[in-house]
Amino acid sequence: MKLHLFILLFSSFLFAQTEYPKDYFRSPLDIPMQLSGNFGELRPNHFHAGFDLKTMQKEGLNVYAVADGYVSRIKISTFGNGKTLYVTHANGYTSVYGHLQRAVDSIENFIKKTHYKEQSFEIEMYLKPGELVVKKGQLIALSGNTGASEGPHLHFEFRDNITEYIINPMLFGFDKLMKDTKKPMFSGIYVYPLDEATTVNQSKRPLLLNLVLQKDGTYTADKVVANGKIGFGINTFDYDDVSFNKNGVYKVQSFYNGTPNFGYQFDTYSFDEMRYVNALIDYSRYKKTQQRVQKLFMKNPFKLSIIKTGKSNGVLVAEPNLTALYRIEVSDFYGNKTTVSIPVKYDVLPAIIAQEPVLSKYLVKASKDCNFEKENMSVFFPAGTFYDDFYLNFDVTNDTLFLHDDTVPAHSNFTISIDDKKFTEAQREKLFIGSVGGGKIGYNATSRKGNVFTTKVKTLGKFALVLDTVPPVVSIAKPIEGKWISDKKTIQFTISDGLSGIKSYNGYLNGKWALFEYDNKTKKITHNFSDGIVAEGVNELKIIVMDNLGNSTIFETRFFRSQKP
Structure with a gap:
C-alpha cells in the first residue's frame, strides 16, 4: 500500500501542470491547423520552441493576432525566425509569429520607417503598451519563408511575460483545432x-x-x-x-x-x-x-x-x-x-563485442578545467564545457589544430589560441581562426593581441589560421547599366564571400541609403521600388559590401526608371 501511494504521489509530482486559459486565444491562421513541427521537437542544438504551422507550401497567407494586445517587440533577422512579431496580451502571455514575409498596415509602416532611421535591414525594437495596439482576429502580417526556415510556414509560440519561458500551445486549447487518434x-x-x-x-x-x-x-x-x-x-x-x-x-x-x-x-x-x-x-x-x-x-x-x-x-x-x-x-x-x-x-557472460578502442591519452574531466598545448596552439576547456568525461584526440600537424571531432557535444564556449610565427604584420590584420575541414571554412570571431589569436567556439573539430584578403562578390543576373527598368517592381543582386563571410552591406540610390532585404538562403539582396527612394529618370546605384576582415567591394551602376503610370 505504501509503495502504491508513493508511485501515485511521485507521478503527480512529476508532471503537475499550471492551469492555462483554454478559450482565450484563436488560431493565427484562417486555414485548418496542420503541423510540420510541434513543441519540444528535437532540433539541432535546441528543442523546438513552438508550432510550425503549414501554409499550403506557399507564402502570403493572412496571419492574425490570436488575442487583444500590443506589438511589444519586432525583430528582423537574416537567421533564426527571420521577420518576427511579438504581441503581448493582458492575461500574462506573449504570442510570437515568425518567418513572416512582412507585416501589414501600421505595423509594416513602423518597421519600414525604422529600417530607414537605423539604415539597417537587421533591426530589433521593443515597444511600449499603446504604440501598436492590435485586436483579436486583426490581420497583422503575411506568412513567409524568412530567416532559417526550410520552406514556407508560420512559426508560432507562446511565452510567459514574466519568466519568458516558452509554453506548449496545446496547453492553451490548441489541441481542439486538430485531431489525433494515432499512437506514438x-x-x-x-x-x-x-x-x-x-x-x-x-x-x-x-x-x-x-x-x-x-x-x-x-x-x-x-x-x-x-x-x-x-x-x-x-x-x-x-x-x-x-x-x-x-x-x-x-x-x-x-x-x-x-x-x-x-x-x-x-x-x-x-x-x-x-x-x-x-x-x-x-x-x-x-x-x-x-x-x-x-x-x-x-x-x-x-x-x-x-x-x-x-x-x-x-x-x-x-x-x-x-x-x-x-x-x-x-x-x-x-x-x-x-x-x-x-x-x-x-548474469555474467563473456563479452563477444568489445569496447570501442580508445585512441587518445588525453582525458577530459567534465567537472574540471582542462588545458592542452602543443607547439604554438592551445585550447582551454572551462569546467562544465562538456556533459561527460571523454578521451580527447588532440594534435597539431601542418599548422592545423586537430581537436577531436563533432561527435562530443560542448555545452558552452571553450577557448582556442594560436601564436603566429609565420605571417607578416600586415597579413595578421587579415587573419582569423577558422573551422576547417570537409572543403569548407567556417568563420569564428577572432581577437588578436600581438602575435596571439584567440577565439571562443562551441564545436570540436579542426582549426587553423586563415588569411582573407579576398573581397566579397556582388553580381546581378541581368545587367541594368543604362537601361530603362520601369516595368520592374524590385531590383536584386547576389552577394557572397567565400572565406570570413559578409559582415555588412549597404545600398545607396542617388546618394541616399536604400533598404535592401537580405535572404541568407539564396544570398540575394532585394530593393522594393515601392519604398519611394527611386527617382524619376536617371538613377545612380551604389552597393558596398564588407566581409568580417574588412575587405570590401563597391558595385556601381546607372539605370533609368519612370514612376508615371
Whole structure:
C-alpha cells in the first residue's frame, strides 16, 4: 500500500501542470491547423520552441493576432525566425509569429520607417503598451519563408511575460483545432553499458533491441542480460490525423519494477535550457547516423528542468539474483500511448563485442578545467564545457589544430589560441581562426593581441589560421547599366564571400541609403521600388559590401526608371 501511494504521489509530482486559459486565444491562421513541427521537437542544438504551422507550401497567407494586445517587440533577422512579431496580451502571455514575409498596415509602416532611421535591414525594437495596439482576429502580417526556415510556414509560440519561458500551445486549447487518434511509435530501443566493467547481452557497446508486437498493442523487447550499470534509449516519433509527417512525442516515462524511473514532458522550459538537447540525445550516434536516440538516463546530471527522476538518474544496476521489468511509455498530448516492456536479468557472460578502442591519452574531466598545448596552439576547456568525461584526440600537424571531432557535444564556449610565427604584420590584420575541414571554412570571431589569436567556439573539430584578403562578390543576373527598368517592381543582386563571410552591406540610390532585404538562403539582396527612394529618370546605384576582415567591394551602376503610370 505504501509503495502504491508513493508511485501515485511521485507521478503527480512529476508532471503537475499550471492551469492555462483554454478559450482565450484563436488560431493565427484562417486555414485548418496542420503541423510540420510541434513543441519540444528535437532540433539541432535546441528543442523546438513552438508550432510550425503549414501554409499550403506557399507564402502570403493572412496571419492574425490570436488575442487583444500590443506589438511589444519586432525583430528582423537574416537567421533564426527571420521577420518576427511579438504581441503581448493582458492575461500574462506573449504570442510570437515568425518567418513572416512582412507585416501589414501600421505595423509594416513602423518597421519600414525604422529600417530607414537605423539604415539597417537587421533591426530589433521593443515597444511600449499603446504604440501598436492590435485586436483579436486583426490581420497583422503575411506568412513567409524568412530567416532559417526550410520552406514556407508560420512559426508560432507562446511565452510567459514574466519568466519568458516558452509554453506548449496545446496547453492553451490548441489541441481542439486538430485531431489525433494515432499512437506514438518506436523506431528503436537501445541498451547502454555505462561503465567499463559492464557487459550487456555479451556486448561492451550499446545494442539495438528487437521488438515484438503483442495482441494488446504493447511491445516486448529482447531480454537484457547484464551485470553492472546500464541505461536505455529510445528513438520515437508521433503522427497526428491531419499533418501526415513525423513529429516529436509529448511525454516519455520509464518504470523499473513499476516505480517511476525517468521521465520528461514537453510543457514549458526556458531558452537557457535549449542546448541540453545535446545531453538528452545520444549525440555521437546522431552525428554519425542522423538518428536522435533519447537517453533515459544521465551519467552526470544536467539541469534540464523537464526531466524528473530519482537519485539513480535513470541508471539501473544489474546485480546478482536480479530479475526485473523495465517499462517505457511514450504518449502524445491527446493521451495516445505506446508501451514497451523489457525483461532485465543479471548474469555474467563473456563479452563477444568489445569496447570501442580508445585512441587518445588525453582525458577530459567534465567537472574540471582542462588545458592542452602543443607547439604554438592551445585550447582551454572551462569546467562544465562538456556533459561527460571523454578521451580527447588532440594534435597539431601542418599548422592545423586537430581537436577531436563533432561527435562530443560542448555545452558552452571553450577557448582556442594560436601564436603566429609565420605571417607578416600586415597579413595578421587579415587573419582569423577558422573551422576547417570537409572543403569548407567556417568563420569564428577572432581577437588578436600581438602575435596571439584567440577565439571562443562551441564545436570540436579542426582549426587553423586563415588569411582573407579576398573581397566579397556582388553580381546581378541581368545587367541594368543604362537601361530603362520601369516595368520592374524590385531590383536584386547576389552577394557572397567565400572565406570570413559578409559582415555588412549597404545600398545607396542617388546618394541616399536604400533598404535592401537580405535572404541568407539564396544570398540575394532585394530593393522594393515601392519604398519611394527611386527617382524619376536617371538613377545612380551604389552597393558596398564588407566581409568580417574588412575587405570590401563597391558595385556601381546607372539605370533609368519612370514612376508615371
